[in-house]
Amino acid sequence: xxxxxxxxxxxxxxxxxxxxxxxxxxxxxxxxxxxxxxxxxxxxxxxxxxxxxxxxxxxxxxxxxxxxxxxxxxxxxxxxxxxxxxxxxxxxxxxxxxxxxxxxxxxxxxxxxxxxxxxxxxxxxxxxxxxxxxxxxxxxxxxxxxxxxxxxxxxxxxxxxxxxxxxxxxxxxxxxxxxxxxxxxxxxxxxxxxxxxxxxxxxxxxxxxxxxxxxxxxxxxxxxxxxxxxxxxxxxxxxxxxxxxxxxxxxxxxxxxxxxxxxxxxxxxxxxxxxxxxxxxxxxxxxxxxxxxxxxxxxxxxxxxxxxxxxxxxxxxxxxxxxxxxxxxxxxxxxxxxxxxxxxxxxxxxxxxxxxxxxxxxxxxxxxxxxxxxxx
Amino acid sequence: xxxxxxxxxxxxxxxxxxxxxxxxxxxxxxxxxxxxxxxxxxxxxxxxxxxxxxxxxxxxxxxxxxxxxxxxxxxxxxxxxxxxxxxxxxxxxxxxxxxxxxxxxxxxxxxxxxxxxxxxxxxxxxxxxxxxxxxxxxxxxxxxxxxxxxxxxxxxxxxxxxxxxxxxxxxxxxxxxxxxxxxxxxxxxxxxxxxx
Numbered sequence: 351x352x353x354x355x356x357x358x359x360x361x362x363x364x365x366x367x368x369x370x371x372x373x374x375x376x377x378x379x380x381x382x383x384x385x386x387x388x389x390x391x392x393x394x395x396x397x398x399x400x401x402x403x404x405x406x407x408x409x410x411x412x413x414x415x416x417x418x419x420x421x422x423x424x425x426x427x428x429x430x431x432x433x434x435x436x437x438x439x440x441x442x443x444x445x446x447x448x449x450x451x452x453x454x455x456x457x458x459x460x461x462x463x464x465x466x467x468x469x470x471x472x473x474x475x476x477x478x479x480x481x482x483x484x485x486x487x488x489x490x491x492x493x494x495x496x497x498x499x500x501x502x503x504x505x506x507x508x509x510x511x512x513x514x515x516x517x518x519x520x521x522x523x524x525x526x527x528x529x530x531x532x533x534x535x536x537x538x539x540x541x542x543x544x545x546x547x548x549x550x551x552x553x554x555x556x557x558x559x560x561x562x563x564x565x566x567x568x569x570x571x572x573x574x575x576x577x578x579x580x581x582x583x584x585x586x587x588x589x590x591x592x593x594x595x596x597x598x599x600x601x602x603x604x605x606x607x608x609x610x611x612x613x614x615x616x617x618x619x620x621x622x623x624x625x626x627x628x629x630x631x632x633x634x635x636x637x638x639x640x641x642x643x644x645x646x647x648x649x650x651x652x653x654x655x656x657x658x659x660x661x662x663x664x665x666x667x668x669x670x671x672x673x674x675x676x677x678x679x680x681x682x683x684x685x686x687x688x689x690x691x692x693x694x695x696x697x698x699x700x701x702x703x704x705x706x707x708x709x710x711x712x713x714x715x716x717x718x719x720x721x722x723x724x725x726x
Numbered sequence: 727x728x729x730x731x732x733x734x735x736x737x738x739x740x741x742x743x744x745x746x747x748x749x750x751x752x753x754x755x756x757x758x759x760x761x762x763x764x765x766x767x768x769x770x771x772x773x774x775x776x777x778x779x780x781x782x783x784x785x786x787x788x789x790x791x792x793x794x795x796x797x798x799x800x801x802x803x804x805x806x807x808x809x810x811x812x813x814x815x816x817x818x819x820x821x822x823x824x825x826x827x828x829x830x831x832x833x834x835x836x837x838x839x840x841x842x843x844x845x846x847x848x849x850x851x852x853x854x855x856x857x858x859x860x861x862x863x864x865x866x867x868x869x870x871x872x873x874x875x876x877x878x879x880x881x882x883x884x885x886x887x888x889x890x891x892x893x894x895x896x897x898x899x900x901x902x903x904x905x906x907x908x909x910x911x912x913x914x915x916x917x918x919x920x921x922x
Contacts, residue, residue, distance in 0.1 A: 661785070682787060683797040686767075689743075694787045695776055712773055719780035 359413035359423070361386050361453060364490050370448075370483060376473035379462065383487050384453030385409050385445035388429060389437035391491070397726035398493045399435060400484060400520075401425065401444040402501030402508035405576070405634050406626060408452035411444035412437075425502075427709040434717035439726050440497065448483045449475040449633045457629035458559065470556025470629055477504075477641045481511045488519065497724050498522035502706035503673060504634070507641050510681070513658040514643065522724050523658070524717075526665045527706040529677035530643040530651055530684070536672065539579050540635040543572035547628045556629055565628045570619030572631060577618050582669035582702030586611060651684035661691040663720045665713065667705040668698045693720060730809060730835040730915045731757065733893045737833055737919045738762045742804035745769065745829060747791055747821070748811035752779030759784070767803075792816045795824040803829040810915075812836045813869040819881060822920075826887065832920045838894075840874030840910040859914055875910040882920065891919040 363384050369377045386409050391398060401411050403424075412429035414422055423429070423444075431438045446454040449472060457472040488496065499520045501509040506528025513523045532540075547553055550568025554561045581589075590611040607613040647654040662685055666678035675696045685692040697713045699705040705713065731754045738744060742764045746755050749768025752775075758764040768786040770776050779786040789797075792815055806829030812818050813836050825832040837859055838844075847855035854864040862869065873881075875894075882889055894913035896905030904912040 679797070686787070686797065687799045687802070689802065691767075691785045692787065693780055693785045694789075695773075695780075696788050698773075712777070715777045716780060719777045722781060723783040 357413055358416065359386050359388060359410075360415065361409055363453065364487055366483075366486055366490070368486075370479070370486070372473045372479045373476045374474045378448070378455065378473060381448060381455035381483070382453070382459075383445050383448070383455075383483060385443060385487060386411065386413075386423075387444075387491075388412055388442040389440050391441040391493075392726060395493050396495070396497060397440050398488075398491070398496050399440045399442050399724075400488070400496050400499045400512075401429075401435075401442060402480075402484070402499065402505035403444070403447065404501070404503035404505045405638060406573075406622070406631075407505065408450060409444050409446040409454075410452070412442070425707065427707065428714070428717065434714055434721050435500065436718075436721070440724075443487070443491065443493075445484065445487055447475075447480045449480075449630060449637075451627035451630040456627070457556075457633065458627050467559040468629075469559060470632075472629065472633065474636060475633055476637050477507050477511050478515065480637070481508055481515055484508070484512070485516055485519065494519065496520040497726060498524055498721065500524040500526070501528070502526040503528055503703065504638050504641075507638075507643070510643055513660050513662070514646070514654055517657060517659045520660045522663070522721075523660045524663045524665075524720070525678070525681060527667055527670050527673050527678070527703055528681070529673045530681055531641060532639055533677075537639045539575060540639055542575050544632055544635060546571035546575065547632060550628075553628060556632075558628070564623075566620075566623045569623035569626060569628045569631060570616070572619075572628075573622040573626075574615045574619040577615060579672045580703045582671065582700060584669055584700045585702050585704070588700065590614060651680065652687040655684050655688035655690055658685075658688075658690055662693070663717075664692060664694045665706075665716065666694075666696050667702070667713075668696060669700055670703045670705065672703040729895050730917050733895070733917050734807065734809070734833050734835070735761060737831075737891065738764055738805055741765070743767075743802075745798075745803040745806045747795075747806060747808040747825070748814070749779060749784075749786060750775045752782045752784040752786065754807070754809060755779070755784050756782050791821060794820070795828050798828045800827055801830055805829055805831045805833060807833045809833075809835045810837065813871050813873065815871065818871050818873075819885065822881070822887065823885065826920065826922050830921065831890065833918070834878075834920065835915055835917045836873065836878065837869075838875050838910065838913045838916045839872040840876065841914055842911050845911075875913060875916050878916065878918065882918075886922070887920050888922065889918055890921055893917040 367380045369379050371377045410423040411425040412423040429435045446452040449456045457468045461468045499509045499512045506525035509523050547568040550565035552563040553565035593610045644651045644654045664678050664682050666675035682694040695716045699710050744764045744766045746768045749770050755766040769789045806825040815821050844855045894905040894909040895915040896902045896912050
């Protein structure tokens, strides 16, 4: 266990009985959100930071669940005493979004009206619905106004949505490697991922839990495609180059991975498909594709941000081609034009979109320098 | 605090929206915020300077001035300041135009290359001046567009830029009076308050 971490943490479950109406029109009668907290909430409840997770993320952002855990939470590089999101100053809340597959109500939960898993019938959730559910969690925890809401990638989209939907409920919004909407190329990659899942015979029209199959191959393929978009060309070149797999016994059939990058992608795909739910993947990619921060203002980003009253930090990474620095610049320019306080840095990093999860010195310096102004 | 920066303060109205082009570590913006209650934003390209300015609690946007200011709307700031950066950009004339498009007023400071020491250095040694104020060799200097007080005022005339006020900084020993009287010969730093 790495001692540079918040240590042993455990998840909590909040139950909500007041129905939540989704933007698609459907209503979820009762639901649960699983979350973790790090640090102490002060008496004024003014030092809380909400972490919004990305596509395949969850509530376990920092620390370890047990001393046997090999890996800490997914954002342990940024959350700890002395790290940018300093848990000696802040009370950090991280949850699994609705529709997720790590404990919050989602497609693997039981649909009370059928007694069966929701499966493909879980309501199509949008980013706005996640934010509404997060606002309920804030009420539940007694937090009227977040000191900051922070997210990378799809998480950054949730943070921005908060700034427009609940402007009085956050003081700072930190948007990392995100965009105001997806490009056609982004959607195209998500569509390949979805087709991979949908065309797996084990998918059974989404009822795989009921019939006892799993679209393992499809989900693995989906992850492989996604994973390529998280890395940069340079990152792949540095890590794998054209190195071949060690060959024993001259087995070089075309089905056997021959290059190290193939083997790596297969490993990532297999790992992911053993822990993630295919219906959740479909839901999350759809929410991502449909996200458009400016939809409520006729496509006018400047008009949209005029409704925000918090301060913003926007960060991008030089080799990120999934949500490129140009997408972050659009956010910054709209904020400047809307005369909203904004800081921006483009971090030089080889690692592509994944850089937002990695301990890149300048990234952590800028992040820490900004958060030092956030009053508790 | 650099002398030219304290001179600028009096031209900034209380509560003004101020943009600083090339804000470095934000020392001046922090002063403006404190003494003028100004709403300040900095533009900077140097990574360490950006971090330092962020740590002061300032809003800083990473942006290359040589890429222009097209992302900023017309007249969106009361004052746009550019201290000791005019000589380091690729197109000083265009940057001045852009400053006065984005801001109602501009404040520019630059080292005066017409100062007698520069002239003497060039005249007697036949080498590009290297001094405490301009400590770079010609081949690795960020300062690629040196000008004199007269050069600057001539450019303002050509471009229809009004000079609302000017101030000059001379050498420590009695240089202030000389610099105001004969700026092109004695000013080490020129400070201009401009508008359209």
